[in-house]
Amino acid sequence: MSAWDLPDPAGGAELPPPRPAKDPFWDYRDFLLFGAAAIPSFLAGALIARGLFTVFSHGSRSQAPELLAAQFLGYGFWFTALWFFLWMRYGRPLWKSLAWVPGQGAWSRHAAEGVVLAFGVALGAMLLQAPDIDMPIKRLLDSRLSVLLVGVAAATAGPVCEELAFRGFFMPLLIRSFGPAAGIVLTALPFALLHGPQYGWSWRHLLFIVIAGAGFGWKRYRSGSTIAAAVMHAAYNVTFFAGFILQGKDMPAKW
Secondary structure (H helix, E strand, O other): OOHHHOOOOOOOOOOOOOOOOOOOOOOHHHHHHHHHOHHHHHHHHHHHHHHHHHHHOOOOOOOHHHHHHHHHHHHHHHHHHHHHHHHHHHOOOHHHHOOOOOOOOOHHHHHHHHHHHHHHHHHHHHHOOOOOOOOHHHHHOOOHHHHHHHHHHHHOHHHHHHHHHHHHHHHHHHHHHHOHHHHHHHHHHHHHHHOOHHHOOOHHHHHHHHHHHHHHHHHHHHHOOHHHHHHHHHHHHHHHHHHHHHHOOOOOOOO
8 A cells, every 4th residue: 555545634624724823913911011111211211311411411401402312212222122022022023023114105105195184283273273382392492403303303213213112013903903993093092192291281282193193093004014104204293393493483582
């Protein structure tokens, strides 16, 4: 008897297809770990920035450089913790896991949609009569250097870090649990709350931040790319910052 004549050990039945891998592959335990890592990460960033600026500031009175340095050092520690979680638990890379890939569509289109979203939000704020509040960021713009640093951060590191955290990590998990529409909106809610202190917890401002966050989430979902969402977010920020500068009323006197 040849090997071809041996009976099928499975009784002739076809093997079931392999179960598809979870998308995303992380779970809510990782969500909690990443969230818990935020406090020590940003605390370490603040302490290191405070120490460096105490030694090297030479009496500078501007708060913007130190606060921005603390913020982005904190983001650096936070994403290092996430890289460690993903690598140790799953053996997966950070950037590709968070969809930091080009995705569909041209970058110019993503940026143009960010500009359109900014004008739409501005028009909505006018119709809803959102108050002109004394935002903390206005008090940071006390010199030309501060204005330049805040503008650069708003166009680069800010959108990148926020999109990696919210639309790169949080949103795919929520979409897997609740579906695309609910996942996009649920991600936009904590995104708005993050900006609450900046806008004095004005409900009108927070409503439009939810709308903007949903727009960035839609871009991430449709393009499959966190880069696309970050480009849209950066263009949105730049549009508002340009409008703020053109108004000129809260700019430093020597600008």
